Amino acid sequence: MASRIDVTTLADLLRQAAAKEILPRFRRLGTDDVRAKSEATDLVTEADEQAERMIKAEVARLWPDATFIGEESVAADPALLGRLEGAELAIVVDPVDGTFNFASGIPAFGVMASVVANGETIAGVIYDPMGDDWVISEKGSGAWLKRPSGETERLSVGKPVALDQMVGMASTGFLPKNRRAEILANLAKVRFLANYRCAAHEHRAFAGGHVHYLMYNKLMPWDHLAGTLICQEAGGYAARFDGSAYLPHHTDGGLLITPDKDSWELLRREVFTL
Numbered sequence: 001m002a003s004r005i006d007v008t009t010l011a012d013l014l015r016q017a018a019a020k021e022i023l024p025r026f027r028r029l030g031t032d033d034v035r036a037k038s039e040a041t042d043l044v045t046e047a048d049e050q051a052e053r054m055i056k057a058e059v060a061r062l063w064p065d066a067t068f069i070g071e072e073s074v075a076a077d078p079a080l081l082g083r084l085e086g087a088e089l090a091i092v093v094d095p096v097d098g099t100f101n102f103a104s105g106i107p108a109f110g111v112m113a114s115v116v117a118n119g120e121t122i123a124g125v126i127y128d129p130m131g132d133d134w135v136i137s138e139k140g141s142g143a144w145l146k147r148p149s150g151e152t153e154r155l156s157v158g159k160p161v162a163l164d165q166m167v168g169m170a171s172t173g174f175l176p177k178n179r180r181a182e183i184l185a186n187l188a189k190v191r192f193l194a195n196y197r198c199a200a201h202e203h204r205a206f207a208g209g210h211v212h213y214l215m216y217n218k219l220m221p222w223d224h225l226a227g228t229l230i231c232q233e234a235g236g237y238a239a240r241f242d243g244s245a246y247l248p249h250h251t252d253g254g255l256l257i258t259p260d261k262d263s264w265e266l267l268r269r270e271v272f273t274l
Contacts, residue, residue, distance in 0.1 A: 018129035033223035051095035085249035094222035098198030110200025124226030158209035168213035203227025
């Protein structure tokens with residue numbers, strides 16, 4: 001099934017969209033080029049919309065049988081998200097992950113795509129426009145950092161460490177309000193907590209062995225499918241808070257990613273007590 005989508009071609013498409021529609025707008029957005037969606041920090045820009053439009057058109061040309069699920073397409077037609085679970089083949093795209101950063105002029109954003117076949121994520125790509133490189137994975141083939149020159153590097157998660165030495169990322173803004181204070185207090189047990197406001201770079205940091213955990217409560221497929229597969233293929237352990245596998249159609253239930261199952265169970269018991 002993976003052979004039906006050439007992942008290298010998909011990766012190059014993300015790069016082309018960034019070069020044409022995203023980078024020329026970075027730190028050059030006008031007042032009318034940025035709009036709020038669900039709240040003041042949930043933004044969409046002309047770069048998001050134009051990049052997705054370009055990627056969608058090319059996906060339709062290259063892989064006409066694939067269902068296209070894009071963040072901005074779903075924003076315009078929420079019913080589209082429901083097509084993912086039953087799709088034989090789908091391509092899920094986040095045209096600009098980290099839009100808040102992008103709109104703020106912060107160079108921490110990415111372009112992500114995943115390939116889903118019959119309810120399973122089989123490939124993922126995270127492109128960094130500023131670094132001009134990709135993190136790519138196909139199920140069963142490991143996780144790789146690739147550059148346009150052809151240079152490649154295999155990625156591997158970091159080694160497990162004690163709880164008080166763990167460094168990681170947690171998106172606490174979407175935790176239930178009645179539990180947020182408890183979780184934030186529990187995070188005093190780890191060495192360091194960060195949040196890039198960009199899942200693309202957080203997943204890349206974990207897969208590269210630089211941090212020991214990632215935690216998300218709100219799950220949208222364009223934010224986490226590619227990254228979760230990449231983290232798993234780099235040797236990591238990922239599961240929802242109830243211990244079940246994270247699947248493409250899941251939008252709730254939380255997600256915790258760690259170097260191994262023991263670390264997952266430790267963090268779940270001591271910190272993320274939802």
